[in-house]
Amino acid sequence: MTEPKALSQIRVVLSRPSHPGNIGAAARAMKTMGLSRLYLVSPRDFPHPEAMTRASGATDVLENAVVCDSLAEALAGTVQALALTSRHRELCAPPRWLPEAASELLQLAEDSEVAVVFGNETFGLTNEEVAQCQRTVTIPANAEYASLNLGSAVQVIAWELRRQALEGRLPALPQQFGELATHDDVERLITHFEQALTGSGFLNPEHPGRLIPRLRRLFGRAALEREEVAILRGALASLQEKS
Amino acid sequence: MTEPKALSQIRVVLSRPSHPGNIGAAARAMKTMGLSRLYLVSPRDFPHPEAMTRASGATDVLENAVVCDSLAEALAGTVQALALTSRHRELCAPPRWLPEAASELLQLAEDSEVAVVFGNETFGLTNEEVAQCQRTVTIPANAEYASLNLGSAVQVIAWELRRQALEGRLPALPQQFGELATHDDVERLITHFEQALTGSGFLNPEHPGRLIPRLRRLFGRAALEREEVAILRGALASLQEKS
Incomplete structure (x- = not known):
């Protein structure tokens, strides 16, 4: 600058x-x-x-x-x-x-x-x-x-x-420290949530309500990183094993 | 405010x-x-x-x-x-x-x-x-x-x-303490300048140049007050008498 x-x-x-x-x-x-x-x-x-x-x-x-x-x-x-x-x-x-x-x-x-x-x-x-x-x-x-x-x-x-x-001359600040997750990474995460929560009984496939749309909205707003997707999927997998 | x-x-x-x-x-x-x-x-x-x-x-x-x-x-x-x-x-x-x-x-x-x-x-x-x-x-x-x-x-x-x-909520500050001069007040002042400076020899009516347009531009930009017009005309009149 x-x-x-x-x-x-x-x-x-x-x-x-x-x-x-x-x-x-x-x-x-x-x-x-x-x-x-x-x-x-x-x-x-x-x-x-x-x-x-x-x-x-x-x-x-x-x-x-x-x-x-x-x-x-x-x-x-x-x-x-x-x-x-x-x-x-x-x-x-x-x-x-x-x-x-x-x-x-x-x-x-x-x-x-x-x-x-x-x-x-x-x-x-x-x-x-x-x-x-x-x-x-x-x-x-x-x-x-x-x-x-x-x-x-x-x-x-x-x-x-x-x-x-x-004004108008400030350099962009680095907004992201990790690589962003792609659309299909996030979709696989959402599918994983769907399966895990159906398995645990929290999600009823007959009456799914707004649970999945709300999760999709949240992840979209947060602009997930690849590593965050991996952490969440690992956590889900560990919870599925336990149940 | x-x-x-x-x-x-x-x-x-x-x-x-x-x-x-x-x-x-x-x-x-x-x-x-x-x-x-x-x-x-x-x-x-x-x-x-x-x-x-x-x-x-x-x-x-x-x-x-x-x-x-x-x-x-x-x-x-x-x-x-x-x-x-x-x-x-x-x-x-x-x-x-x-x-x-x-x-x-x-x-x-x-x-x-x-x-x-x-x-x-x-x-x-x-x-x-x-x-x-x-x-x-x-x-x-x-x-x-x-x-x-x-x-x-x-x-x-x-x-x-x-x-x-x-932003957008600051009250306007008073920009003027006196009454503004009208268009015809200012035109009379310019005519007065024209007469006085022709009389003094500073303005040659045969070759007027850009003197009067420049004075008009200056007075326009300054947004003259009535009282300022009166002061300038009084000053001009006193200078005319002396010459």
Whole structure:
């Protein structure tokens, strides 16, 4: 599975983050989802050992982070920036729910640089910061408790971008470890069941009911393997001997 | 936006979690996405103050958590359980990528109880635990670094379930704060531009080029508000007076 090119053109911008641990968590969340371009606007404490610890295997994202003095500097060169907000604001960019915002952003990221902007843990983004973005994005969280921490918000948005970037491109997973039984293998198994259960008295050939059709439906749905047919026939044979 | 019923039938099962902080983070991740039913199989330290701290506003999820002695106990009553795994295993349940697994699970959750099962932070799930689940689910993370911590894995899966449960049900967001300009408002604005720019010499009526069509295209795309038309016409008038 090759990494989608669009993901390499997405900047994650953290504006005035207070806690270095959150910067590290954001870096880890980014890297697991294939994002690598972290921009930090006036971070309170950076670099910081706690950021490195929380980043775990994503310390390269921290080492390559671009530290800026202003949001304008972090957004220079981008053609669209999404501002994460949890509420509507007057006179701001068109609001989007996350799935739609991610879709628009990814289309632009095929050819151009784009950004997602996250505000301070406590204060969020200022109106002036939001005004510099072309869209606002909202995660449709539980209205009763919508408080994602910074690292979790980055994780959710990074996954949504990755999910959409990979859509239709995920390789097939191996669905079967053994060789599938053929139609006639399964029919012989069903005949074996018929004989054994007639012998045991569970099936009355005069009034067979729906027993055999139900077994056939079950085996068809399960897509039996050759070895499973052999196990079931062996088990039936042993039960027949015993009776 | 009413919460989808299916989400209330999904259990999040953490098997043998080592760190109480991760239990708290999982509870917070769940609640933000509308999940509430946490099951803990043999947690090392629970209840624990660190779990409460990390849960933040989701302490009710912790208080209602069901502590079990075995996975079988946590899964009793469910019709499908997804085991989160990062690698393939011999003789295990059919593997699914997260989007497909979430879709199957949600269909069953409309009428029945279901579960998603997460293993220990270091060891993951045992083969015996995976064997009790009907599907394995894998997050298609970056192959170079696929290590999500427990809270982040719960966050990603909970968002994916919520996203799909809300599909087609998200309310429209208010896209406009002012009254839209009508066709004739915009045409008058364009005529005003034509006059002003002819007067200033920027537009040559003999060879108008594509200036006016481009302005019309821009204003059309932007979906101008009445007030914006008034601002632009006022600005044009002031520039005309000055020249």
